Amino acid sequence: MTTRLFGEAVQRREDPRLLTGQGRYLDDLGREALAAAFVRSPHAHARVRDIDVAGALDVPGLVAIYTWEDLPERVGRALPLLIPHPALTHGRTAHPLARDVVRHVGEPVVMVVAADRYAAEDACALIEVDYEPLKPVVGIEEAVQGAQLVHEDVPGNVGAHLVQEVAGTGGRGAREAIETSPHTLAFRLDIERSASMPLEGRGVYARWDGRDLRVYSSTQTSTSVRMAVAAALGLPLPQVEVIAPDVGGGFGVKIVHPWPEEVLVPWAAMTLGREIKWTEDRREHFISSAHERGQVQYVRVGFDDDGRVLGLDVTILHDHGAYTPYGIIVPIVTSTQLLGPYKPGSYRVEFTAVYTNTVQVTPYRGAGRPQGVFCMERTMDKIARYLGKDRTEVRAANFIRPDEFPYDQGMTFQDGRPLIYDSGDYPEMLRMIKELIGWDAFERRPGLGIGIGCYVEGTGVGPYEGGHVQITSDGRVHVSTGLTSQGQGHETAFAQIAATELGVPIERVSVVTGDTRRFGYAVGTFASRAAVVSGNAIALACRKVREKALRIAADALEANPDDLDIAEGIVHVAGTPSAAIPLSTVAVLANPLRYAFDEETAKATQFAGSAAPDRPPVAEGEEPGLEGRDYYSPIRSTFAAGMHAAIVETDPDTAEIRILRYAVVHDCGRLINPMIVEGQIHGGVAQGIGGALYERMVYDQHGQLVNASFMDFLMPYATEIPHVETGHLETPSPLNPLGIKGAGEAGVIPVSAVIASAVEDAEGIEINRMPISPSELFDLRAARTD
Amino acid sequence: MEHEITLVVNGTARRVRVPARRLLSDCLRHDLGLTGTHVGCEHGVCGCCTVLLDGRPVRSCLTFAVTVDGAGITTVEGLAGPDGGLSAVQRAFAECHGLQCGFCTPGFLCTVTALLRENPVPTDDEVTEGISGNLCRCTGYQNIVKAVHRAAELLAEES
Numbered sequence: 014m015t016t017r018l019f020g021e022a023v024q025r026r027e028d029p030r031l032l033t034g035q036g037r038y039l040d041d042l043g044r045e046a047l048a049a050a051f052v053r054s055p056h057a058h059a060r061v062r063d064i065d066v067a068g069a070l071d072v073p074g075l076v077a078i079y080t081w082e083d084l085p086e087r088v089g090r091a092l093p094l095l096i097p098h099p100a101l102t103h104g105r106t107a108h109p110l111a112r113d114v115v116r117h118v119g120e121p122v123v124m125v126v127a128a129d130r131y132a133a134e135d136a137c138a139l140i141e142v143d144y145e146p147l148k149p150v151v152g153i154e155e156a157v158q159g160a161q162l163v164h165e166d167v168p169g170n171v172g173a174h175l176v177q178e179v180a181g182t183g184g185r186g187a188r189e190a191i192e193t194s195p196h197t198l199a200f201r202l203d204i205e206r207s208a209s210m211p212l213e214g215r216g217v218y219a220r221w222d223g224r225d226l227r228v229y230s231s232t233q234t235s236t237s238v239r240m241a242v243a244a245a246l247g248l249p250l251p252q253v254e255v256i257a258p259d260v261g262g263g264f265g266v267k268i269v270h271p272w273p274e275e276v277l278v279p280w281a282a283m284t285l286g287r288e289i290k291w292t293e294d295r296r297e298h299f300i301s302s303a304h305e306r307g308q309v310q311y312v313r314v315g316f317d318d319d320g321r322v323l324g325l326d327v328t329i330l331h332d333h334g335a336y337t338p339y340g341i342i343v344p345i346v347t348s349t350q351l352l353g354p355y356k357p358g359s360y361r362v363e364f365t366a367v368y369t370n371t372v373q374v375t376p377y378r379g380a381g382r383p384q385g386v387f388c389m390e391r392t393m394d395k396i397a398r399y400l401g402k403d404r405t406e407v408r409a410a411n412f413i414r415p416d417e418f419p420y421d422q423g424m425t426f427q428d429g430r431p432l433i434y435d436s437g438d439y440p441e442m443l444r445m446i447k448e449l450i451g452w453d454a455f456e457r458r459p460g461l462g463i464g465i466g467c468y469v470e471g472t473g474v475g476p477y478e479g480g481h482v483q484i485t486s487d488g489r490v491h492v493s494t495g496l497t498s499q500g501q502g503h504e505t506a507f508a509q510i511a512a513t514e515l516g517v518p519i520e521r522v523s524v525v526t527g528d529t530r531r532f533g534y535a536v537g538t539f540a541s542r543a544a545v546v547s548g549n550a551i552a553l554a555c556r557k558v559r560e561k562a563l564r565i566a567a568d569a570l571e572a573n574p575d576d577l578d579i580a581e582g583i584v585h586v587a588g589t590p591s592a593a594i595p596l597s598t599v600a601v602l603a604n605p606l607r608y609a610f611d612e613e614t615a616k617a618t619q620f621a622g623s624a625a626p627d628r629p630p631v632a633e634g635e636e637p638g639l640e641g642r643d644y645y646s647p648i649r650s651t652f653a654a655g656m657h658a659a660i661v662e663t664d665p666d667t668a669e670i671r672i673l674r675y676a677v678v679h680d681c682g683r684l685i686n687p688m689i690v691e692g693q694i695h696g697g698v699a700q701g702i703g704g705a706l707y708e709r710m711v712y713d714q715h716g717q718l719v720n721a722s723f724m725d726f727l728m729p730y731a732t733e734i735p736h737v738e739t740g741h742l743e744t745p746s747p748l749n750p751l752g753i754k755g756a757g758e759a760g761v762i763p764v765s766a767v768i769a770s771a772v773e774d775a776e777g778i779e780i781n782r783m784p785i786s787p788s789e790l791f792d793l794r795a796a797r798t799d
Numbered sequence: 800m801e802h803e804i805t806l807v808v809n810g811t812a813r814r815v816r817v818p819a820r821r822l823l824s825d826c827l828r829h830d831l832g833l834t835g836t837h838v839g840c841e842h843g844v845c846g847c848c849t850v851l852l853d854g855r856p857v858r859s860c861l862t863f864a865v866t867v868d869g870a871g872i873t874t875v876e877g878l879a880g881p882d883g884g885l886s887a888v889q890r891a892f893a894e895c896h897g898l899q900c901g902f903c904t905p906g907f908l909c910t911v912t913a914l915l916r917e918n919p920v921p922t923d924d925e926v927t928e929g930i931s932g933n934l935c936r937c938t939g940y941q942n943i944v945k946a947v948h949r950a951a952e953l954l955a956e957e958s
Binding site: 027029038259260691692723 | 841874892894896903931938939
């Protein structure tokens with residue numbers, strides 16, 4: 014049946030416009046708008062003594078200059094702390110423009126509005142800011158010493174401290190279990206900073222018509238930007254609309270909101286009565302948005318002769334940068350998702366999140382999981398090495414078994430709900446990945462190594478998403494959902510769901526995301542949640558519409574709704590193809606009219622004889638129109654899983670690391686569109702390889718980010734990325750109607766762990782830091798021979 | 800000081816007044832309204848802004864508009880046929896899922912169009928090398944490489 018599209022590799026509906034230059038990204042809008050630019054702090058830590066704008070006043074095209082003192086009280090307030098947590102005892106956020114102290118290079122200090130960006134930057138260059146430099150805090154170790162403070166009122170630079178402990182049998186804690194274990198190991202791991210780095214940076218464009226404000230933002234959450242902007246500007250919510258146009262990648266960074274610019278640009282547009290646009294440049298993105306990943310982990314583990322983990326004790330130092338707008342989601346995710354597919358006898362995890370004078374840390378694809386998986390997988394490899402066992406054997410000894418689902422890990426997850434895995438089959442997945450990479454047949458030799466990494470990813474977090482589905486009298490199906498898209502192909506995947514549920518050709522279905530004019534209630538696109546939460550909401554909304562369509566059609570066909578089916582957009586009596594009515598006509602009948610505008614709609618007017626005169630045209634409890642709205646609010650997260658393996662070759666002279674093969678087996682429940690899922694995995698793996706071998710944020714002792722350009726921050730090109738071989742395992746989620754789990758972040762999560770495992774295998778040197786560069790491997794070799 | 804220049808963009812002569820420092824990318828996007836050419840780094844590394852200058856791929860963010868006065872420029876908007884039908888390269892990218900967010904795509908399309916003109920049957924290594932000046936953060940390149948080979952096939956079928 015042609016309308017059975019769920020699960021098919023349907024080509025993307027987004028592509029024709031994106032391939033012809035007809036996409037509408039943020040900077041493609043507002044051609045007549047004024048441009049904003051910002052004077053940003055050149056110091057990592059300094060007090061702003063004075064700002065002298067005199068030199069900029071004669072710049073041709075200058076319209077306005079604003080400092081913090083120019084902002085109304087409500088606009089100049091500290092930005093919201095988006096996700097409060099009791100353990101975040103000292104949460105701190107920035108002001109839209111620096112009030113008195115700047116805490117990282119790149120913090121905005123002055124906003125300039127001018128005729129175009131060239132003029133705005135000319136003016137920025139002529140504004141003199143007098144800074145009193147303060148000693149910066151750079152790096153986790155300097156932060157924990159607490160000798161210098163990032164925030165005067167945050168002692169020891171500690172923003173948050175959280176301990177979670179899962180006791181073993183007999184209530185024994187992890188530390189006690191480790192003491193009495195047959196074998197113990199202790200080690201330290203280091204993970205560098207990286208960043209989402211979408212190729213389109215952030216951007217905001219605002220229009221004010223004297224009553225209503227329209228804001229376009231390159232964001233991962235338009236509904237929440239809307240609420241934050243309305244609150245900051247003191248506007249009634251219905252007078253603010255926010256639209257995410259085509260967005261050139263997000264990968265986490267664009268979930269943060271409201272950015273200073275998302276408050277300032279709309280405010281200036283209202284103040285000046287002019288359209289204003291700000292488009293972030295690449296250096297701004299490096300020094301003014303957000304980074305992730307940086308952690309130091311201290312691990313102690315106790316285990317038995319089979320490699321079974323009896324106790325695991327992990328202490329994490331998490332670098333939060335200068336501010337904590339997104340709360341402590343990243344270290345919470347690290348702490349909980351560290352467990353992966355395993356069930357240690359007991360587990361204790363403690364993290365301390367510290368402030369440094371660097372760019373703030375908020376989720377980047379994987380959102381703390383790559384660090385947790387690195388920790389657990391390094392632990393598994395070290396146990397295997399210590400016991401002289403095969404690395405996959407030790408993992409298998411620790412797996413949760415398929416008959417143990419739902420499996421309660423006994424912790425609290427990032428959504429505040431219990432960490433209970435819904436479904437999975439880890440032994441089968443291990444068998445598949447070993448077969449795909451040829452684990453058992455692999456012949457090890459110096460300079461050639463094989464590695465493995467396993468993960469479980471909580472996806473599809475709540476609280477909810479919604480879907481609205483409307484069938485109009487032309488037979489078209491209009492689907493909308495509030496969350497946004499940044500390349501995941503939602504217009505296609507959601508259309509596949511709607512076409513399948515409603516029995517209509519996909520060509521008739523159109524999907525709108527991220528536009529608060531179409532759907533006002535939503536959370537956003539992050540945590541591999543869009544397909545799970547919006548996908549199910551849209552399916553439920555479609556089912557409501559389908560039920561209504563069958564009810565109306567049954568009336569018109571004088572049939573029982575139970576005997577009706579919909580195919581190719583036509584409702585028909587099963588087994589009697591001649592008794593049929595197209596959905597377009599059903600849509601007409603669903604909306605009793607006084608006024609017709611074509612032949613079809615004339616059928617719904619008052620003298621057409623289609624309505625019973627003894628009943629109200631719209632029956633009690635009914636609404637006009639063939640449309641429906643529903644929400645999906647998951648009880649808790651679903652848990653996708655995956656295992657990756659790689660074969661690497663290391664150069665004996667240059668220590669260059671080359672990935673010869675890379676294999677992925679993953680389970681994201683039922684697949685909506687396998688082509689899109691594979692694309693997500695390929696992209697995630699490439700970002701993971703960037704994080705494993707190339708990408709790092711290099712701060713000097715003064716807090717200057719010395720590699721803030723694409724020349725020096727090494728994102729992989731095609732030349733660095735191997736062919737990725739993939740295998741799929743489907744264990745449907747029992748938690749949602751469609752049985753799906755999320756896939757967006759999957760690819761990136763275990764890559765550092767896999768590469769470390771493989772390099773260690775090739776070299777016989779313990780790999781405890783990521784990323785690893787040729788020069789670092791060279792140094793490790795030298796240290797070994799010394 | 801402004802300069803009046805003529806750019807033959809996608810076959811149409813366009814006269815435009817620009818200051819000497821106006822980047823070709825900004826001129827195309829903001830003066831001529833051809834926003835299909837994207838700007839990802841403004842320092843010539845990412846390749847998003849790649850356009851064809853007299854048939855050869857160049858970084859429009861590293862090119863001053865005044866320096867290409869009189870030249871022929873092809874942007875992503877000019878790759879499809881006069882009837883609006885997608886080019887072989889465009890069709891191959893759709894077929895092979897060679898794009899996700901689409902931001903780097905115009906640069907890749909221009910680069911690959913020139914690559915296949917010069918080398919209609921590239922090897923794997925030649926494809927990798929040929930696209931190694933363009934960054935993509937979404938796809939991991941695998942489907943882009945596949946799309947280049949597919950485009951070569953489609954072009955061979957067409958000729």
